Amino acid sequence: MRLPERQLAVLEAASATDERTVAEIAAAADLKPETAAGAAFDLADEGLVEVGSVADETLALTDEGRRYVDEGLPETRLYRAGRDAGADAEPVSMGAVIGEAELDGPEVDIALANFARKGFGRVDGGDLSVDPDADPDADPEATALAALADADEEGLGADALDADEAVIDRLDSRGLLAVAESVTRTVTLTDEGVDALMTGVEATETVGALTPELLASGEWRDAEFAEYNVEAEAETARGGRKHVLRRTADRVKDVLVGMGFKEMEGPHADADFWINDCLFMPQDHPARTHWDRFALDVDPMESIPDELMARVEAAHRDGWGLDGDGYHSPWSQDFAREVALRGHTTSLSMRYLSGVAGAELEPPQRYFSVEKVYRNDTLDPTHLLEFFQIEGWVMAEDLSVRDLMGTFEEFYRQFGITDIRFKPHYNPYTEPSFELFGEHPETGEEIEIGNSGVFREEVTGPLGVDCDVMAWGLALERLAMLTTGAEDIRDLHGTLADIDFLRNAEVSY
Numbered sequence: 037m038r039l040p041e042r043q044l045a046v047l048e049a050a051s052a053t054d055e056r057t058v059a060e061i062a063a064a065a066d067l068k069p070e071t072a073a074g075a076a077f078d079l080a081d082e083g084l085v086e087v088g089s090v091a092d093e094t095l096a097l098t099d100e101g102r103r104y105v106d107e108g109l110p111e112t113r114l115y116r117a118g119r120d121a122g123a124d125a126e127p128v129s130m131g132a133v134i135g136e137a138e139l140d141g142p143e144v145d146i147a148l149a150n151f152a153r154k155g156f157g158r159v160d161g162g163d164l165s166v167d168p169d170a171d172p173d174a175d176p177e178a179t180a181l182a183a184l185a186d187a188d189e190e191g192l193g194a195d196a197l198d199a200d201e202a203v204i205d206r207l208d209s210r211g212l213l214a215v216a217e218s219v220t221r222t223v224t225l226t227d228e229g230v231d232a233l234m235t236g237v238e239a240t241e242t243v244g245a246l247t248p249e250l251l252a253s254g255e256w257r258d259a260e261f262a263e264y265n266v267e268a269e270a271e272t273a274r275g276g277r278k279h280v281l282r283r284t285a286d287r288v289k290d291v292l293v294g295m296g297f298k299e300m301e302g303p304h305a306d307a308d309f310w311i312n313d314c315l316f317m318p319q320d321h322p323a324r325t326h327w328d329r330f331a332l333d334v335d336p337m338e339s340i341p342d343e344l345m346a347r348v349e350a351a352h353r354d355g356w357g358l359d360g361d362g363y364h365s366p367w368s369q370d371f372a373r374e375v376a377l378r379g380h381t382t383s384l385s386m387r388y389l390s391g392v393a394g395a396e397l398e399p400p401q402r403y404f405s406v407e408k409v410y411r412n413d414t415l416d417p418t419h420l421l422e423f424f425q426i427e428g429w430v431m432a433e434d435l436s437v438r439d440l441m442g443t444f445e446e447f448y449r450q451f452g453i454t455d456i457r458f459k460p461h462y463n464p465y466t467e468p469s470f471e472l473f474g475e476h477p478e479t480g481e482e483i484e485i486g487n488s489g490v491f492r493e494e495v496t497g498p499l500g501v502d503c504d505v506m507a508w509g510l511a512l513e514r515l516a517m518l519t520t521g522a523e524d525i526r527d528l529h530g531t532l533a534d535i536d537f538l539r540n541a542e543v544s545y
């Protein structure tokens with residue numbers, strides 16, 4: 037019998053009596069594991085070996101688990117600090133013990149819950165007492181964590197970790213260890229395989245890949261090519277991939293175009309006139325101070341039509357429409373011409389509605405943008421200094437709040453989100469106004485996903501629009517949090533982004 041070299045090597049490395057793993061076979065046959073696996077499957081097709089599989093669980097510490105190995109479990113620290121403070125003799129104030137144990141934030145709750153569960157002592161009316169007979173050194177959870185810390189990076193097989201399943205489950209539910217499941221393939225010779233080896237097998241040369249040399253020399257004509265085996269284990273190859281946020285943005289654009297919207301574009305650095313004054317934001321509004329705004333030290337913007345400037349100024353000073361009274365607060369053209377990074381893309385809506393971005397628009401019209409905005413916020417799990425806003429507006433006769441809500445329901449439904457909620461809100465530029473909320477799929481928390489409303493006459497009038505305009509700004513990152521389940525916006529982009537998340541996150545279609 038003749039077999040390709042690598043198959044022969046695997047056949048010779050396999051045993052009829054001893055189930056060997058692909059890794060062992062690969063080492064013995066001096067092949068890469070994926071090559072050995074491929075050859076083993078080919079031999080199995082020929083009936084010469086049997087390929088089996090063993091499911092394996094490996095346990096490894098999470099970052100939190102590793103920290104507790106170094107610092108001690110929170111409940112143990114609480115116990116020790118309590119004991120040092122004399123709580124084994126009589127109850128002591130819990131606040132002091134917590135401080136001594138250097139517990140803070142969520143660790144306090146973790147410590148208290150597990151302290152009680154493990155019977156380390158009691159907490160009563162703000163006082164803590166510890167049981168002198170408790171022995172945290174004998175705590176099976178701590179012992180299991182220490183054993184895992186001793187195992188190398190690869191973690192430890194569940195059998196190798198000498199711990200109760202209940203302990204492992206508990207550590208898993210505390211998020212202190214991660215369970216990875218893997219399949220190990222094994223190879224054993226069949227009777228036919230043994231026969232073949234006894235009668236003698238010769239190696240044929242096989243070629244794994246076609247090379248330019250083989251082509252040029254013509255040798256490819258006589259070569260025997262190894263067959264591809266798509267089931268062989270192989271290293272994960274990671275190619276380039278569009279960022280999850282970019283893919284979500286593309287998807288949003290597709291959806292809005294599908295709903296009949298056209299895309300707006302315009303400057304990231306814009307005059308305060310377009311960012312705020314057109315929106316009937318008084319010039320002394322707190323959001324217009326240097327606290328919130330990224331002002332730029334550049335020349336003022338001269339290219340604002342004089343008539344439009346005059347109408348906007350009139351709306352601020354004296355009001356617009358029958359009931360309008362204006363603000364009667366200070367207003368200056370110079371401030372209106374100052375340039376800043378836009379804090380919302382509603383500046384684009386103002387440019388388009390006023391007609392300076394193109395032609396004068398006649399109703400009905402629908403426009404959107406998915407663009408970056410800049411705010412001097414404090415970074416936290418739901419706030420970034422730069423984020424993407426999904427801006428949009430519909431201009432038509434006789435729009436109502438039902439149209440606004442219906443548009444959002446339609447939009448979010450395309451992402452599988454069917455439970456958005458509305459809360460009455462205040463914006464200087466819309467009346468009525470609504471904030472939108474969605475439920476986070478992992479935490480169940482209601483998170484704010486957007487702001488919307490129907491533009492006031494003080495906004496549309498000066499722009500020369502005499503029908504209704506409903507409009508909104510939705511946060512792209514928040515939408516991505518709802519669709520991907522990310523709990524911290526900083527996992528999505530920026531220096532703290534979670535690379536595994538970015539590799540694996542799916543965008544809903």
Ligand SMILES: N[C@@H](Cc1ccccc1)C(=O)O
Binds near residue numbers: 379
């Ligand atoms: N500009 C608002 C969103 C919005 C746009 C248009 C109308 C109403 C609200 C924001 O950034 O929150």
